[in-house]
Amino acid sequence: MRSVLIGAALFSLGGLSALFVKEKFKSILFILFAALAQVCILPGVIQVLLSGGYLEMQLSFSEPIGVSFVRLDPLAALFALIISLGSFLAAVYSHGYMKMYSGESAELSSYFFFLGLMSSSMLLVVLVQNALLFLIVWELMSLASFFLVNYEHKKEDVRKASIYYLVAMQIGAAFLLAAFGWSSALTGSLDFNSFQSVVSSTGAYSVFIFILFFLGFGTKAGFVPLHTWLPKAHPAAPTGVSALMSGVMIKTGIYGILRILLLTGTPDVRLAYGVLIISIITGIYGIANAIAQTDLKKLLAFSSIENIGIIGMGIGVGMLGLVYNNPLITSLGFLGALLHTVNHFIFKSVLFYGAGIVYSQTHTRNIEKLGGLNNSLPLTSMMVLMSSLAISGVPILNGFVSEFAIYIGIAKSFSIDSIAVNIAALMGLSGLALIGAMALLCFTRLYGICFLGTPRSHVHSPSEEKIYSLLLPMAFLVVPMILIGIVPMLAISLVTSTVGLFLPGASTIVWLEIVSLMTTVSTSLAVFVLFIVFFLAVRKFLLRNKSVQVFKTWDCGYQQESSRVQYTGSSFAQPILQLVAELVPQKIQVHKDQVLFPVHASFESHAQDVSERVFIQPAVRLLNKFLNKFSWIQSGRMQQYILYGLLFLVALLLWIWSGK
Amino acid sequence: MILKALLFLFAAFSPLLFIGFINKTKAWWAGRKGASVVQPYYDFTRLLRKGEVISKTTSFVFRCAPSVNIAAAFFALLFIPMPLIGSIVSFPGDVILFAYTLAAAKFLLVLAALDTGSSFEGMGASREVTFSTLIEMAFFIVLGTLALLTNQISFEAIFAMLTVSAGYSLLVKILLVASLFIMLLTEGSRVPVDDPATHLELTMIHEVMILDYSGPDLAFMVYAAAMKMMLIALLIANLCVPPYVSSITATVLFLGVLIVLSVAVGAVESFIARSRMSHVPQFIFLMTALSLTAFAVVAFFLRGGLS
Numbered sequence: 001m002r003s004v005l006i007g008a009a010l011f012s013l014g015g016l017s018a019l020f021v022k023e024k025f026k027s028i029l030f031i032l033f034a035a036l037a038q039v040c041i042l043p044g045v046i047q048v049l050l051s052g053g054y055l056e057m058q059l060s061f062s063e064p065i066g067v068s069f070v071r072l073d074p075l076a077a078l079f080a081l082i083i084s085l086g087s088f089l090a091a092v093y094s095h096g097y098m099k100m101y102s103g104e105s106a107e108l109s110s111y112f113f114f115l116g117l118m119s120s121s122m123l124l125v126v127l128v129q130n131a132l133l134f135l136i137v138w139e140l141m142s143l144a145s146f147f148l149v150n151y152e153h154k155k156e157d158v159r160k161a162s163i164y165y166l167v168a169m170q171i172g173a174a175f176l177l178a179a180f181g182w183s184s185a186l187t188g189s190l191d192f193n194s195f196q197s198v199v200s201s202t203g204a205y206s207v208f209i210f211i212l213f214f215l216g217f218g219t220k221a222g223f224v225p226l227h228t229w230l231p232k233a234h235p236a237a238p239t240g241v242s243a244l245m246s247g248v249m250i251k252t253g254i255y256g257i258l259r260i261l262l263l264t265g266t267p268d269v270r271l272a273y274g275v276l277i278i279s280i281i282t283g284i285y286g287i288a289n290a291i292a293q294t295d296l297k298k299l300l301a302f303s304s305i306e307n308i309g310i311i312g313m314g315i316g317v318g319m320l321g322l323v324y325n326n327p328l329i330t331s332l333g334f335l336g337a338l339l340h341t342v343n344h345f346i347f348k349s350v351l352f353y354g355a356g357i358v359y360s361q362t363h364t365r366n367i368e369k370l371g372g373l374n375n376s377l378p379l380t381s382m383m384v385l386m387s388s389l390a391i392s393g394v395p396i397l398n399g400f401v402s403e404f405a406i407y408i409g410i411a412k413s414f415s416i417d418s419i420a421v422n423i424a425a426l427m428g429l430s431g432l433a434l435i436g437a438m439a440l441l442c443f444t445r446l447y448g449i450c451f452l453g454t455p456r457s458h459v460h461s462p463s464e465e466k467i468y469s470l471l472l473p474m475a476f477l478v479v480p481m482i483l484i485g486i487v488p489m490l491a492i493s494l495v496t497s498t499v500g501l502f503l504p505g506a507s508t509i510v511w512l513e514i515v516s517l518m519t520t521v522s523t524s525l526a527v528f529v530l531f532i533v534f535f536l537a538v539r540k541f542l543l544r545n546k547s548v549q550v551f552k553t554w555d556c557g558y559q560q561e562s563s564r565v566q567y568t569g570s571s572f573a574q575p576i577l578q579l580v581a582e583l584v585p586q587k588i589q590v591h592k593d594q595v596l597f598p599v600h601a602s603f604e605s606h607a608q609d610v611s612e613r614v615f616i617q618p619a620v621r622l623l624n625k626f627l628n629k630f631s632w633i634q635s636g637r638m639q640q641y642i643l644y645g646l647l648f649l650v651a652l653l654l655w656i657w658s659g660k
Numbered sequence: 661m662i663l664k665a666l667l668f669l670f671a672a673f674s675p676l677l678f679i680g681f682i683n684k685t686k687a688w689w690a691g692r693k694g695a696s697v698v699q700p701y702y703d704f705t706r707l708l709r710k711g712e713v714i715s716k717t718t719s720f721v722f723r724c725a726p727s728v729n730i731a732a733a734f735f736a737l738l739f740i741p742m743p744l745i746g747s748i749v750s751f752p753g754d755v756i757l758f759a760y761t762l763a764a765a766k767f768l769l770v771l772a773a774l775d776t777g778s779s780f781e782g783m784g785a786s787r788e789v790t791f792s793t794l795i796e797m798a799f800f801i802v803l804g805t806l807a808l809l810t811n812q813i814s815f816e817a818i819f820a821m822l823t824v825s826a827g828y829s830l831l832v833k834i835l836l837v838a839s840l841f842i843m844l845l846t847e848g849s850r851v852p853v854d855d856p857a858t859h860l861e862l863t864m865i866h867e868v869m870i871l872d873y874s875g876p877d878l879a880f881m882v883y884a885a886a887m888k889m890m891l892i893a894l895l896i897a898n899l900c901v902p903p904y905v906s907s908i909t910a911t912v913l914f915l916g917v918l919i920v921l922s923v924a925v926g927a928v929e930s931f932i933a934r935s936r937m938s939h940v941p942q943f944i945f946l947m948t949a950l951s952l953t954a955f956a957v958v959a960f961f962l963r964g965g966l967s
Binding site: 371372374375385389392393394395396400404407408411412414415417418419422423425426429430432433434436437438440441443444447448449452453454517520521524527528531532534535536538539542543546547548549550551552553554555556563565566567571572573574575576579 | 777
């Protein structure tokens, strides 16, 4: 346990020592510390994950925290694994990526300092067991990431986005403060384990407290309608940070929800339905908006929301399994949720890293301007293709495995003799299918428009791809992406003990059933691979001494070739966006010359985040209206402030006098 | 054993026959003699013997897509139960792998279309993914209905259990057959969704996506598309043929259902015009509505209403 804590501290130390060295060495020093941290953290984490035990250490603080534990149980270990690896990869990636900002020594210092602080605090978030300590490190994580999002603080939209992010995080933290405060008021303790009595379904206010926790953690994770910060903060941050935030940090929200669920035991049935339905909405809303985006990173941010929805569906299914005391459904649900957490970390990090390479090479994130990058960035293209396939749940890559587990969990709940569960299951089944199909649309669009075809405009043409610090983190993640896809048992054995935490009592038989099922799936996937190889070979054989000419694309007799006639991302998405126009309203501006022979015309369309308009803005307006009632306190008149001082002194005197 | 292998081979090589029957039906309704039902095989083998012309903008994606498509089509066939042989591969949840295998093929098909950089192919790709999004959801409602009805989640077990259910199951079966028939027309790119015989690229969906293919690649694509139709037709046949009849009767009934289906597709094509592109989603929503109704019927009778 001590070594894990040391590892957590090493990230911050690395950031701190990077302050004092020359600009060139900052990143290298930080990577060194981050690598050392892996050596300290990973052995403990792997040991806990495989053995199912836990490591803990007692720490003594002064009041009000007092004696408290840090504990690495399988749930914490699983998240610590992705936090630790994700932070390391982000450090490596930053080495290459931050070269874009060379010359800004002070900014780079703060970048690595806060990157280290963020990594350390994320690790501590999953380790501490005391409510007050938790809130402190939670805030630390939010603040550190705020400064990272605000890296390009000279741009106005970045400043706006980061302030928005900070406010959203504070609102989430306020929910958590209320939830923890309420729980500790009821129990008189700050220790997580003592909260068991208030959040378990026998507790009088358990439903409300759970909802507060869900709102607080859900803001971090990005459940609709609390997600609005994601599509603003992710594009603003430097790419290494966006990848870390999307792949890792939002998962701390999932961690929080799971941690509370561990204390809850059998949840209230209404909560199970609630989580499931919110998650379905989150998934569909996220992917529908992702389809509408033209900014590469904004698209990926919305897709993160979608994936949080899928993870949430797994959690919801697991909760339903707990309610109906069905260990198979429970384990499939939580297995799916945890696997998808790991999987999403893998493919979303690769996608963000890829987007970063595209941005650093072409200086644009607008997919309508890109195209044909496959030729200039072949390695990036290949890896982005792999992760696009994985994130759409295509078999033989890891995304399919976790979605499959959730599907089976949902499908198994058709056997529960309750019409409400059956209807919920149908919503889950068709919802997940819709999300999957829309993800296919979204990522064929992303990959097809950016990397295939020919360049759509004269953007800065990519010069050199082989920046190893950018490519290596991607390649490092592509390996498990394929491995987990074909041999799911590799990942399943990592999460076995974590899933076990959620199951009351032993359930070896259930687990054996899942293992045998996954082995069968794995074998049939191998057959699929064989089929593909076979037909590729047949194709090669058939063409062995035939002529294969290379000619231009069939243009239906139209001779004026232009890369601008290619389908754009917006036109590709138009039919589906028309169908979901209520969910993703488009703001369309058309300018036409009102003359006989118009020369200039322009058309612009922007997708709007409808939930921001429906939920967030009215709430903000209401709050402003209420707070404005107090504006007279801050009148700006000196006399009034002197009066306040005077009143305060009089009150103080009265208080002292009454005390005597 | 040999009989089973032969039967499977027949199923694996029959998709083009299905197309042949459709074309024959269309010719017959139009008062023509029409090509022989095995004409698609001649076309197929001729394509296999040809060389290729490949667009210069394309990448490896374009070259891999046909092979993956035909591999996925054959792989998906392994899950479909057939009389005498059952499913070659069967496990709980194979229905999901079935759907996702076809989705994998579609992913590459769409990318291949975008790879050419042609606006027509982009157009086709865009329509294809939009419609298949809607189809996918409806198909999973069908699967959910079957799972609720039979308590099973593998094709073989589902169709083996279809006998035990009560009288209302006839109604459910009719609804499900109707919705799968809509899926057959949509996924098979037939009228009223798409017209395989159209001559204008602007109005095509599937055909326009494979405009740039030639030779063996085109053959693979054509075969994969035919096989996809065959897969859905086989699912319908499984719904129609009761599990308690003897294998021989079942085989005959299967062939009968397949022929009826191909005639039905041809008849639809002869009598109905292709819908306007903007009306196609409504047609697909009909499938959603039918399958939801089927689900409601099952839920009502099996669970005794809302209690």
